[in-house]
Amino acid sequence: MKKLLSGNEAVARGAWEAGVVLGTGYPGTPSSEILENLKEYEGVRAQWCVNEKVALEVASGASWAGARVLVTMKHVGLNVASDPLFTLAYTGVKGGLVIVVADDPGLHSSQNEQDSRHYARAAKLPMLEPSDSREAREMAKLAFEISEEFELPVLLRLTTRVSHSRTIVAPGERGEISTPFACIKDPKKRVMIPAYARLRHRVLEKKMERLIRYAEDAPCNRLEEGGGEPGIITSGISYQYCKEVAPDASYLKLGMVYPLPIGTIENFVRSSEKVFIVEELDRFLETEIKAMGMEVTGKRPEYCLGELNPDRIEALLREKSESTSSSPPIPVRPPVMCAGCPHRGVFMVLRKLKLFVTGDIGCYTLGTLPPLSALDTCLCMGAGVGQSEGFRTVLPAEDREQVVAVIGDSTFIHSGITGLIDIVYNGNGGVVIILDNRTTAMTGRQPHPAMGVTLRGEETTATNLEEVCRAVGVRRVRVMNPHDLQGMEDFLKESLPLVEPSVMIARAPCVLLTRGEEPRPYRVDLDTCVACEQCLQTGCPALVKLPDGKVRIEGFLCTGCGVCAQVCPVEAIGEYIRQDEPR
Amino acid sequence: MPEKATSIILTGVGGQGVLLAARILSEAALRSGLDVKSSEVHGMSQRGGSVLAQVRFGPRVYSPLTPKGTGDYLLALEELEALRYCALLKKNSRIMMQRCRILPSPVIAGFTPYPEDSVALLREEGYRVSLMNEDEVGTSGSARFANVFLLGMLACHLQFSPEVWREVVLNAVPERFREQNRQAFEKGRTIL
Known part of the structure; x- marks a missing residue:
């Protein structure tokens, strides 16, 4: 029966039909719902990992044992996982391994709008890109086939608008899982010492040559001869927008955005008077196609910024600048920390003490907005901890006391622990505040290792944050109630001048977790x-x-x-x- | 049904039930045998941010986003959000709006005023505005069912069968609120 599914739900469905037995990842908008959906299916284990790098490492092990594995993350998560990614292209995989990377053009909920297609070229891996939920399901299945045929991880690129749009899908049944999983020794393929890695690099280049030939007939690349002009080469959600505003054009719709089918593109370009390349974010296809020596029309620089939509594409195809609307300004409605949010008290104290706050990624990043205006940096997951050390290392002694780091509980586990070890190791003092609201709040309240609960709701051993901090060498570790302003102020005043580091764990559950309990207004x-x-x-x-x-x-x-x-x-x-x- | 896609814009503030209304409407279109695409932005919806959903249906739908100035109806659970997104509509199209003002933080902080008479502003822009007043649902806690009430108002203008509507509304809401939602929908249907 036909169903309306979001792109994320459709990827989970496709992966399950393809016989996936394991799904790993770290939450990140707009990718989070994929594993949350996958966990509902029989015969598959879906789990949150500590971070994206670990998720890909776990997946590679399972794949080498012969299992089909799905890994999910947002675009910036792929940066974290990029270390295993590049070498995994050399080693290759056994069971199909598909990495879903969800980009966020327009920065609906991200710190940058990087274009993850560059990873396909940089790591030399095939990448598929669906334009709606129907294709998301189909391409998830196809990606597993390509992965096993070429023994390579396959990247499946989504964007926010595909992940969070609902379109009609006809679900199918789950395929047979026949392979027995086993440890098979094969060091020349699996141990990347220089002597073996040199050989595997050569193998990878050969695979790319085969993939270019595969792309010519790939079922996900489609020619639509509308008989009209212009010709448009496009992929992903941009295809849908183009069809909306230029239904009579001829299309080369690319489902496989790397590597590209050179012959198919040549024929298409030759058959049209004028060919436009329409793509969101960077000029990825345009650069590749122009490098093939073909004459095509790209886009003006402003179309490399933000999300596209039918109106922008209409202007783009007319090779015009965008018209700026002259309508009267409507007051903005920025997101705010909830009433009762445990972060608010901490920021009130930091503001009162006029501290310089190195921040991180989470709901608490909202602490930078007025009236709180009490968070001074946000770079990437875990950065605030290392940044506080950097500031304190170079500042004159009398100014060091004003620097403090804040980081969420899930973010601390993701990549803040290493920064804390660095502070201890390099003899830096200062205070790191862990904003412990007992969940990964920003992305929709996913569980994490310090909660002692898994994605499937099973109880597990909880990582004890205070013991972690003590174990890495911090002696001053204090758990505090973030609604106790005086208590936190006293602790900070006492700790900031010290030469030894301190950790303040501000612990109270996210109010979205306690909703429904009797409030006392x-x-x-x-x-x-x-x-x-x-x-x-x-x-x-x-x-x-x-x-x-x-x-x-x-x-x-x-x-x-x-x-x-x-x-x-x-x-x-x-x-x-x-x-x-x-x- | 017209040949071209019909586009419905739904908006409000996080927690008002915009996304649920969009899902009910999408499901009604699916069960009426149409192609459907819907889009929602929900990253910040739980933190009091502006929420926008779009549902497009017809014989064949490409873009999940509505081109500016082509939308057919706007369902607004909050007045400022209606003003924010009305430009997506064709001139003369109808806005079904709940009488409700939720002040955003820059207004609370006194940086900028909340528009005085949003209905007059919308009418000046050439839209037809149908209002749902707070006491209109007729059940206690009416604001909770305002999303379904507005769907009832919309239903008068669409050609989905009453059976389809009944099924999708009742399937989408928790069992203990079915009766209130049914009443809200029927009451909405009486307003033209």
């Missing part, structure tokens, strides 16, 4: 309130400014965290007991 006593607006500096969405400057608390939003009450200078805010009766 606070209220403002309007007779006491002096309209000083100190509480509004918390940026809590439960606080509403009244016309006279005083403040009211939205009872249905307030969780009773008490942070606003602690910053109120006149004690006007208290726990709600009965109407008109503050305690």
Whole structure:
């Protein structure tokens, strides 16, 4: 029966039909739902790993034992996994290994909009790119076939708009899994010492030559002779946008974006008066095709930025600059930390102490926005810890005390632990704050190793964050309540001047995890309130400014965290007991 | 059904049920034998951000995104979000909107005002506006069923059968809220 599936659901379905027995990955928008869906299927083990590098390493082991494995991550996750990736191209695989990488053109929820297609060329691996959910399912299956035929990992590239659009899919049945899985010794293929790696590099180049020939007849590359002009070479979601605005054009629709079918492209270019290359982000296809010596029309520089859509493509095909809309500005609605978010109290203290805060990737990155304005860097997963060390290493002694690092619990496990070891090893002091809200909140509350629960909801041994910190050599480790502003302030003032490093674990569950528990909302006593607006500096969405400057608390939003009450200078805010009766 | 794709824009603020409404509508189109594509941006939806979903259906649909100025209907659960996305619509098309103002943080902080009369602004732009007032659902906690109420208002203008609507609405909501959702949908249908 036909179903409406998101691109992510369709990839999970296709992988399951292809006989996948293991799925690994690390959560990251827009890729997270793939494994969350895969776990629902029989006969497959889906698991979150510590980070993307580990996910790919686990997958390579299973593949070498003969199993089909799916690995999922967002675009920046592939940077983390790139070390095993490049050498895995040399060793090759046994059981099909497909790496899903989900790019985020337009930065809906990312720190950059890198184009992951470059990885295919750089690592010399085939890459497929679907343009809707139907193709996502089909190409997931095809990717496993290509992977086993060429003994190579295959990259399956999605973008946010394909991952999170729902289109019609006709699901099929699961294929037979016949191979017995085993350890087979084959050091010349599996041990990449220079002598063996030289040989494998040669094998890889031969495989690429075969893949170029394969691309000429690949079932996912499609010629659509509309009989009209212009000719358009495109792939992924851009194909759908093009069809919307130029239904009569002739198309070479590439499902395999690397390597490219040279002969097919030559024929197509020759048969059209004018050929456009339409692609989101970088000029990847354009560069490749122009390097083949063909005359094609690419795009103006502005179309390398952000997400495309039918309107932009219409302008692109007219070789015009984009028109800028002149409509009156509508107030923006930026995302905010939830009412009761345990990060808010920490940022109130950091702001009060006027510290320089090296930050990281997670909900807490929102701490940079006004009114909190208390987070000063965000580079990549785990970076805040190392950055604090860098600042402190070169700053004059009297300025070192102002630097503090913040990092989430899941992010700390992903890649913050190594930075902390570096601080200890290189004799740097300072404070690292682990914002431990007991989940991977930003990407949709996935479990992580310190929670003692797996993706499938089974209990497992929990990584103890305090013991990890002590084990790497930090002696000052303190677990604190992030709603206790004075306590955190005291600890920071005491710790920042020390030559030895300290870790403050600010621990309270994400409010989205405790939703449904009986909240104890606070209220403002309007007779006491002096309209000083100190509480509004918390940026809590439960606080509403009244016309006279005083403040009211939205009872249905307030969780009773008490942070606003602690910053109120006149004690006007208290726990709600009965109407008109503050305690 | 017209030859060209019909495009419905749905918008609101995180937590208001925009995505659920989009899924119900997509399912109704699927069960009516049409090609369907829907798109949603939900990375920030749980943190009070703006939520936009689009559902397009017809004999054949390519883009999941609606070209500017071609949308047929807008369902808005919040007034500012209606203003933000109305440019996706054709002129003269209809907006079904809940009377609801949720102040975004720059307004709360006093950086910028919330538009005074959003209905007048939308009408000035040439759209026809049908309103759902807060007391209109007629069941307690009406805001919770506003998404389904707006779908009821939309249903008057589409050609999906009542059986299809009933099935997709009831299948999509938790069992204990089925009756309220059914009532909200039927009430919405009475508003033209």
